Amino acid sequence: MSKQMKSTIAYTLLILGSVIMIFPFVWMVSTSLKTALDVYTLSIFPENPTFGNYLRIFQDTLFGKWFINSIIIAVVTTLSVAFFDTLVGYIIAKFKFIGKTIIFIAILSTLMVPTEMLIIPWYLMSSQFGWVDNYWGLLFPGLMTGFGVFLMKQFMEGIPDDLLDAARVDGLGEFKIFWKIAIPQVWPAISALCIFTFLSNWNAFLWPLIVLESAEIFTLPVGLSFFASGEFESQWELIMAGATITALPLILVFFLLQRHIIKGITLTGLK
Template sequence: MTTVESSAARPGRIARAATIYGFLTLAALVTLFPLIWTALGSFKPGVEVLLPTLFPRNPTLSNYTSLLGGEDFYRYFVNSVAIAVFSVAGNVLLCSMVGYALAKLAFPGKRLVLGAVLITIMVPGVVMFVPLFITVNGLGLTNSYGGMIVPFLVGAGGVFLFRQFLLDIPDELLEAARIDGAGEFRIFFRVVLPLCGPALATIGLLTFMSTWNNLLWPLVVAQSKELYTLPVALAFLSQGDGTINYGVMFAGSVLTIAPIVLVFLFLQRYFISGIATTGIK
């Protein structure tokens, strides 16, 4: 009887599974379609970019050669890499240190600091834009790499993520290190950080993505062309004679997206583990 019921239910399970996977495949295609259109459009010459066709009729690399032909593009790329690397390093180090203090240390005002972190997460970034620019301008950091890096060396979201992750580390492990005579800095660098791989990868990837794609802040702070990042430069390079060169814009978008995709593919296992461990939705 059980075998008969199982055989009768099997087609239903297969149908449900096929429906679910079909829906997920369709959702993935809809999500990826703009990226596919951009990638294929970067190989279309001239006005063919504006035609409602997915695949290029006469594939060409002219958009890439036009974009890479100037020395300025490499300067913009180096600027983006430098700003992203320093921002990631700062967030990984400083967010982990503050998160460790909030999770494992006792000090006066700890609840107030945690409350300030949570409030900062709730405040939209655009609200802080003008006060942040006034502060940076007052410190004389406009039109400099420091002005684009220093304000984002530590983020409230990263602090909260590290705190949540470090709460799961047993206090007994830290007490054992203290009994052996280790100080807090030694405990942090020798005991805590090696256990924070998923959290470090998650913060590193999120910081890299937000910094690499940032357009508005570098556009305002970088007042000279030599300090432009890729998103800012792409907004100007895609225009010529008052018209938008969509082919060059698509090629630049592909070259801008590629590093993010590569970094994510390299860190995706740790990223997913970090998100699942901290319970961030």
């Protein structure tokens, strides 16, 4: 088989795969622009497109509140993970103290425990501290991650010790060394960690479903599930409008930070 034939087959398969992956998204957006009478037609593109469905979900539901809740949770957890995981990774990588290896092994062991097994301890802790059905209950499981500590520790080890010692000789304190010297050296890794953390918290469903009771503080995935199974169960045009809005921030993050996502995946794989 010639090289040109192989390339043709490869591109054909890639195009077919792309169409298969993109088609559900196109159908979702198309349905969100249809009227109730046009939803069950087989046409991909609506004959009379309307944005009224998007207005209805904000007027008739708590969708706007759910959107704000998701933004708050995703942004706060991302900032927390970026700071604390980087700080802990720096300390483990660059300081010598008793029990460092044991602590690092304990952190790594959390990566081996499925999230489903942590749900009951999380819920019991939330009940004891009064965090059920509030923002704290949503936030605390994601404020630090074992993966982030491990990732940042690996990158911090690549910073030359001589560079840090030179900063100490110049009179910088340890926190300033971390903030002004170490962080700029590992910024690509921090960017990748922030992207992955934001995406995972934006899409989180199981824990918010369990810890939340009031509709006012639902996140988008939980709110959308109740939205689809409640009074709007058969109104697919409204459900698809909600799903489209839910997906928009992820698409925006991807297009704005595409270079960092690709670089982050590459760096993570290398480490």
